[in-house]
Amino acid sequence: MSATAELERLLGIMARLRDPQQGCPWDLEQNFATIAPYTIEEAYEVADAIDRGNLDDLCDELGDLLLQVVFHAQMASEQGAFGFAEVARAISDKMQRRHPHVFAQVDVTGAEDVMVNWEAIKRAERAAKGDADTSALAGISRGLPEWQRAVKLQSRAARVGFDWPGPGPVMDKVREELDEVAAEFARGPVADNAARLQEELGDLLFVCANLARHAQVDVGAALRQANLKFERRFRAMEEEAARDGQAMADLDLDAQEQLWQRVKATEPAS
Numbered sequence: 001m002s003a004t005a006e007l008e009r010l011l012g013i014m015a016r017l018r019d020p021q022q023g024c025p026w027d028l029e030q031n032f033a034t035i036a037p038y039t040i041e042e043a044y045e046v047a048d049a050i051d052r053g054n055l056d057d058l059c060d061e062l063g064d065l066l067l068q069v070v071f072h073a074q075m076a077s078e079q080g081a082f083g084f085a086e087v088a089r090a091i092s093d094k095m096q097r098r099h100p101h102v103f104a105q106v107d108v109t110g111a112e113d114v115m116v117n118w119e120a121i122k123r124a125e126r127a128a129k130g131d132a133d134t135s136a137l138a139g140i141s142r143g144l145p146e147w148q149r150a151v152k153l154q155s156r157a158a159r160v161g162f163d164w165p166g167p168g169p170v171m172d173k174v175r176e177e178l179d180e181v182a183a184e185f186a187r188g189p190v191a192d193n194a195a196r197l198q199e200e201l202g203d204l205l206f207v208c209a210n211l212a213r214h215a216q217v218d219v220g221a222a223l224r225q226a227n228l229k230f231e232r233r234f235r236a237m238e239e240e241a242a243r244d245g246q247a248m249a250d251l252d253l254d255a256q257e258q259l260w261q262r263v264k265a266t267e268p269a270s
Contacts (some may be wrong), residue, residue, distance in 0.1 A: 010066070011084055014074045032075060039068040050223055097121060119159075134158050147219045150209040167214040174211060177204040236263040 001009070018025040042065040049058040070084060075084035098121050100106035101114065108114055119189040126139055133139075136159060140152045157163065164170050181200045187193050210217045241248050248256065 010070055011074075014067070014070045018074050027071075030075070032072060035068065035071055039065075039072070042068050047220070048224070051118045051221065051228075054162065058265070097125075102136065108232075145220070147205070147209055147223070150206050151213050151219060154210050154213055164214070167211060170207065170214050173207045174204070174247075177207050180204075233263050233267075236266075 016022065017024045041063065045061045045066055046058065049055075049061045057065065069087065073082070073084040073087050096103045098118050099114075100117065100121075101108040106117070108117065121131055122139060123134075126133070131138070136156050137153060140149060140156065142149070144152065154163070164173075177200065181197070182203055184197045184200050187196075190197060209219050212222060237256065238248055240259050240262060241251060248259075251259070
């Protein structure tokens with residue numbers, strides 16, 4: 001079947017699931033707010049499939065993500081707000097509008113020109129909607145994961161020159177913020193200083209995100225890689241302990257650290 005036919009089939013399935021008389025009870029109970037977490041989760045599942053280089057899983061996860069778009073569009077259609085056609089039309093219009101070097105007579109010399117034009121067009125779009133915010137930080141969604149929002153805030157500020165000249169000063173700032181976190185821990189019990197610790201840890205994480213930006217490293221991808229590495233090693237530690245007839249919970253920290261180092265030693269050098 002063609003892409004159009006398969007999309008029509010999916011739209012029909014979603015409409016049937018939301019049918020008040022013959023639909024699915026669970027689907028009928030949902031609204032934009034309850035579906036939103038699934039939408040975010042499916043986007044991360046797509047990223048995970050890409051990280052693992054599994055194209056079969058990527059195809060499957062992209063379908064799950066598409067379902068989220070169809071689900072939201074169906075609920076909006078039921079309210080008379082918009083439908084899937086309006087969603088598709090809006091993004092098609094936007095892509096043509098924001099790529100004048102492809103769809104209109106605008107010359108660019110490279111990707112940097114494309115980004116400059118893109119931001120200028122976005123500002124014009126916001127102005128046309130009556131948005132009076134002219135800040136360099138205007139239009140950055142508050143719904144982004146905070147690490148991603150941090151990088152976007154820093155990138156926008158850098159475009160007007162508010163940036164460190166390289167990674168060296170950023171690493172100095174990381175050390176400074178780490179010292180400030182240590183000072184807050186030294187003040188006394190954590191429970192008595194939670195607000196200050198949260199503020200200082202937030203500053204440290206913000207600067208670490210900036211360091212990743214200077215390294216041209218995606219913070220989310222780096223953290224996902226670190227999570228996978230930790231999970232892989234920890235599971236291997238559990239297996240090593242089981243082979244020795246022990247449970248991780250029964251080992252003291254020194255013994256667990258020895259297991260960690262044993263597992264690390266078996267991994268190929270990176």
